[in-house]
Amino acid sequence: MAGSSPAKGIRAAMHPALSIVFFTTASGCGFALLALIGIAVPLGLLPQSAGFGFAALAVATVLAVAGLASSMLHLGRPERAWRAFSQWKTSWLSREGVLSVLTFVPAAVFGLGWLVFGNTGGLVGLCGILAAVMAAGTIYCTGMIYASLKPIRQWNNGWVVPNYFALGLMGGLLLLNLIVRFWMPWPIAIPVLVLIVIAAAWGLKERYWRFIDITAAPSNVASATGLGRRGKVRMLEPPNTEENYLLKEMGFRIARKHRLRLRLIARLTGFLVPMLATLASLFTPVGLIAAAVAVLSAALGLVIERWLFFAEAKHTVMLYYGAEIV
Amino acid sequence: MTGWGERWRDYWSPQEVVDTSPRVSDEVKTTTCYMCAGRCGIKVHLKDGGIRYIEGNPAHPVNRGVICGKGAAGIMHQYSPAKLRKPLMRVGERGVGEFREIEWDEAMATAVEWLSRIRADDPKKLAFFTGRDQSQSMTGFWATQFGTPNFAAHGGFCSVNMAAAGMYTIGGSFWEFGEPDWEHAKLVLMFGVAEDHDSNPIKISLSALKRRGAKSISINPVRTGYSAIADEWIGVRPGTDGLFVLSLIHELLQADKVDLDYLARYTNAGWLVIQAPGTAEDGLFARDDKGNPLVLGATGGVANAMEPGGEIRMVGEAALADGRKAVPVFQLIAQRYLDPQYAPEAVAATCGIPADTIRRLAAEIARIAFEEEIELPVPWTDWAGRRHETMRGRPVGMHAMRGISAHSNGFQTCRALHLLQLLIGTIDVPGGWRYKAPHPKPCPPGPKPAGKPGQVEAGKPMAGPPLGYPMGPEDLIIDADGQPLRIDKAFSWEAPIAAHGMMHMLIKNAWAGDPYKIDTLFMYMANMAWNSAMNTAETMRMLTDKDPATGEYRIPRIIYSDAFYSETVAYADLILPDTTYFERWDCISILDRPIANVNGPADSIRQPILAPDRDVRPFQDVLIDLGARLGLPAFVNAEGAPRYPGGYKDYLTYHERQPGIGPLAGWRGVDGASHGKGAPNPDQLQRYIDNGCFWKYELPEEQHYYKHANRAYLDNAVALGLIGNADPIVLQLYVEPLQKFRLAAQGHGAVQPPERLKARIETHFDPLPIWYPPFEGARVDTVAFPLNAVTQRPMPMYHSWGSQNAWLRQILGANRLFMNRVTAAGLGLVDDDWVWVSSHAGRIRAQLKLMDGVNAHTVWTWNAIGKRAGAWNLAADSPEFSRGFLLNHLITETLPGSGAAEGNADPITGQAAWYDLRVRVEKAPAAEAGESAPHFSVLGHPASLRASPDILRYGGAGR
Amino acid sequence: MTSLPIPGQKKLGLVIDLDVCVGCHACATACKEWNSGGHSAPLPDFNPYGADAYGVWFNRIHSFEEGTSGEDGGGDARTVHFPRSCLHCEEPACVTVCPTGASYKRAEDGIVLVNADICIGCKLCSWACPYGAREFDEDEGVMKKCTLCIDRIYNDNIAEAERLPACVMVCPTSARHFGDLGDPNSAVSEMVAARGGKDLMPELGYRPVNKYLPPRRQTTAARPSPAPPVPPPLAAGDNKLLRWVDRLLSR
């Protein structure tokens, strides 16, 4: 019900639409994977076989495209999605759209060159590197879509883009660590890199959580209403008794207890288990299974993390609906 | 010069071309809003056969161009799927909601059959009660013609305390019959007003008042709406205003801040009251042989009070010719209210207002009244022919509404308020409080109720209208044994001055056959099986209860007219579906509750703007048709044919109550040149339409104030037909008719109250204002029920009927119980808790909302939001049912512990004491949270109701 | 085009006087009514006659309490009704985040509008608006919002005096004012200056054009006045009536 004053510990946050949660995680990992191959293959750091190329590129593309497609599901008018390419001058969403699509151009050249002509150097290699840079740019844009939104303190901060990068990279690397094993029986460098990146991503995520937990909100119900001269400002009645669009979109209710439990699960599944599994993949002959476990667990962890990214984000509009501070 | 860049941009992201000058409508029609009883003038824009837009009519005297949240949602009223579509005959049991759709022929024939039998046999067996009726002068007239005394509208449960107290004291009243002088007041006090009927005028005026720097004070247990914007909020404890006001009076008397000149000239303050305890004249006015009241002259002799000029004394003792003593009214007042029992310290705890605050407010009133006096350079002549060069006034305005009247001490509290106004000389003076036409009326007021023994005869009209103002016991509507003759027991010893009837007693008495059995209950526009019932569950039971001996319903037949599928429809046997306010003629008449304002009389009409798209008829047309079919004399011509074949439209044009006086006062006379009085004008309605559907008469400036004593005004009012004679209206600090009832209770006179009511009458019929604790609180264990519980009108909702409005129900679809934060902490309750609210009568479950701005002893909620599942064509899981609730389940018609013998009402007027309710609030077990209680079985509904859409795209057609 | 126009001279907007708003919701329903047939028509309502009824409204009325009363209900606490609609910001991120250019700010008068014909319904603008002024039409899949009644204020088919937003026209307390806040000499600008009109959430830098006039301090007359001038006190036990005994009054 609209605007009932939140009971202790309950707060209203951005609604974690599954399409968007999936979009950002999937496309993040896909583009990161693309970036990794785009750089590492031309530099000769990864198997050059067409089989590997096909598998890695397919996974990257499927994830990136599925992510984009899922974000289309979120649109009210998906058939007009093409119009989103027009406002790259100002809009991070537009930039993301443009860049994500453009990335496929060098990626395609790179893929064709590699898979059809077996060439990963020269122009093809350059295209790979270009695709990598653009894929990274896409991830940057995705992060900036959120980081640029001033009404949401949990997003509008310097930790969001690094987090998007780190988590994308982590996902991409985990995937790579799995795929590469079919062509490279006992990779060492990759799992080590994975471990470093997981550690870094985990660290960044913890810093992010700490940041949103301790930084003061710039806005409160007094600044939102211009009131407060007489003392504490509290909502008396909402404008409507049932939930309206704003409340459905930005008034997602989640209990603190629940939130903390989910963070724990995200830590376990997103970082700890993948770390242990990756570690295991380093030493055991069953590296493949361990890498797969790492990927699956991380996938779950990342989805939870991304879900929390929304469910912990409080929008200033809730100041008009009972929140005293966001 | 479009470059590539621009073309490229236009392809991806074309610039919108905004049509900034779309055609608004095909046609604009004026009419009068009826989203509430506020009667604002509206302009309805019609486009493509539907309503495009409704806006206020800037020329209209009531709303001056604005409308309210409800008025602007009128489109959704017209669009509602809850509209009834065809006459209905109940087929299942009452209260189940099973109907047979019938044709109008059958409906009318059935009604005529039932009613003609009653009329031929015993007309009082028809009880005809109307609710939000704006045609009361017609429906009352119809009842008179039918011959039944059992007629009333909703006034008895609404604000009759206010109306009656005002009419007996100043010949006008708060409510909508007067208002503060918004233009000149420097201080306005509002007592217990949440919204009122005059809501737009109040809003317009309050903000203008604030803008010009005058001060407003709201005395109200709750700080919302008008109280929210008041400069000062006094969070009084419910039911104690009378004591608070008497304490203000105490302070003013202490400080000698009373306007003795005003009192001497315009009131009965100087009239002599006989002091002869134990005799039949004790407390009556001393009069000369011609019946003129007497005053104490300068030299100690007595003089005719109605004789102008001469000097009088306000304190002193007169020896009357017969040797008895008499003292001026003012002396009695001073003696009584100077008593320390009214000192601020003595009342502070009871009222919940600190003594210092009371003293400060008294000082503020005194300062503004006596040091900031205003004078308008407008000469005028008083009733005695004395010319005054200016109009002087004390700029303290007041307004009051149901927070005062809906208590069992409301009549006397309202009297106390008028006494305060009179003592500082602020009635109808610049800056004070002003009458709206047709007020002031003679005071004490005019017509007496009809229905006495011999006045009700089979097959005959009654001698006069069923409602009026008794002047003493001899005017009561009782039989030789003192038993009530009306079904609601109005004008009996239970409620002698029940000037508006007592609709809230109707169903209970009809069910109990007390004082007699009736045959048919005929109701119009009142949701009596729900939000206007006290004790709703019990009312529903009474409506469905059968006599085990006969197997018949105890209330044998119920006819009801509603426009929507309200709860009450399910309890009626024959349903006459009405039109909406866009589909019929209506009249807001001076004979009824006019739209007049302080500067002169006005009235208005509604014209049909849309043709009904279903098989419904305007109720007034139906009533007139029934009148003709029943052969009621005023509704047939000499040949017995219908006198108003065109229905209400004809009635409005041609009906004359007295020669020259009809429903509408404007453009009378065959040529339309007369106003107020004049022969019927066949073209009258067109003249109204041409003028925006209203008529307004502006009084000349010299008649704007002191109307009760203003020669030019009084003469003009007679000419306009507003009052019968031009005698000055002397304002009554001391109300003699009350003393007459009291004397009867003391054993004097031929008509005396029954033993069990004697003490009640003697105590409460005090001719000077008194305060006593509200009855319910005095009867119940206040430790068990420590809190007062009241309702407030929500600005965007009108009683029950807003919930079928798709827009308004989004604003308020469920209500909360509001409680003070501090009180809640003491009870261990937190925001959003679900709680049980118990009164002596039962309990309900509701969800809590804590706030700061409410008296700590009070809980409150928005009125009439809770609904019965199945009604109003809403889905059965709607919030109105699942989380909404009514306080009505906790309120009873009779007082606890009285064996149902005493009404939960004001003992003088019978006004329902809704706001006397006392409750206890406890946390509900966790398992019960989430749903309100009680819930009743889901009502079925007529098959013809329109299906509700899942998505409403009103107005989207054009795009 | 989501690039912001070069700021023009004209900044049309609303000034809302919280001192007199009684929370009647007239401006909310009048807005709904006008716009249901206006530029952004329709403003659909979902489940209009059932549970979970909600719809598109461009103006919504909240209420707040400011301050806490003393024991006796005294003190300076107030209840404040608070209408909320688009503030037509000068730096509206709702415009700059829009990927399609559907969300735009007009150069000529600063009105922020949505071009429903090209909106893809990504909802990002609603996230970017701190004030909750964007309303999503789930039925058409596009964003809608307060148009500042662009189809009234320039409408040649409406009498000149009535070329005002519907919410301004309707307000019974005259709590809503419309005008050019870019012109320091306009009535609205003067009102803002005189009453200390406020920006909402200025810390976010959107620079709203609409201003809110805070509830006033109590009027002069509202301050406690001195105790009533009590006439010379009478000795205890004296009959207070005596002071009127010798007063002669003319009728």
Ligand SMILES: Nc1nc2c(c(=O)[nH]1)N[C@H]1C(S)=C(S)[C@@H](COP(=O)(O)OP(=O)(O)OC[C@H]3O[C@@H](n4cnc5c(=O)[nH]c(N)nc54)[C@H](O)[C@@H]3O)O[C@H]1N2
């Ligand atoms: N607890 C509590 N109860 C109260 C009050 C309170 O303050 N607290 N207030 C009391 C007061 S003052 C009043 S006046 C009553 C009001 O209570 P009611 O008189 O019952 O008023 P409404 O709920 O408006 O119901 C009027 C009925 O008229 C119908 N109606 C609407 N338009 C039309 C029309 O054009 N034609 C016809 N024929 N019918 C129509 C509606 O559908 C509805 O069924 O409530 C009383 N009840």
Ligand SMILES: Nc1nc2c(c(=O)[nH]1)N[C@H]1C(S)=C(S)[C@@H](COP(=O)(O)OP(=O)(O)OC[C@H]3O[C@@H](n4cnc5c(=O)[nH]c(N)nc54)[C@H](O)[C@@H]3O)O[C@H]1N2
């Ligand atoms: N929007 C809207 N307007 C309406 C109506 C509606 O339903 N909706 N109904 C119409 C009808 S029928 C009527 S009768 C009028 C009623 O008009 P109001 O009298 O204005 O309406 P209520 O809500 O009954 O207001 C009672 C007020 O008195 C306060 N109160 C309660 N007890 C006390 C007390 O003991 N002392 C003081 N000082 N205050 C007290 C309550 O808190 C509340 O604010 O409104 C009419 N106008």
Ligand code: SF4
């Ligand atoms: S107050 Fe509102 S609902 Fe009532 S008549 Fe006026 S505009 Fe209509």
Ligand code: SF4
């Ligand atoms: S209030 Fe919101 S929607 Fe309106 S201009 Fe500002 S940011 Fe945009």
Ligand code: SF4
């Ligand atoms: S919802 Fe429409 S207007 Fe809003 S940002 Fe997306 S495309 Fe632009």
Ligand code: SF4
């Ligand atoms: S300006 Fe027009 S669209 Fe905007 S809130 Fe007011 S009425 Fe609604």
Ligand code: SF4
């Ligand atoms: S119409 Fe005026 S008084 Fe009513 S809610 Fe809107 S701004 Fe406030």
Ligand SMILES: [Mo]
């Ligand atoms: Mo009423």
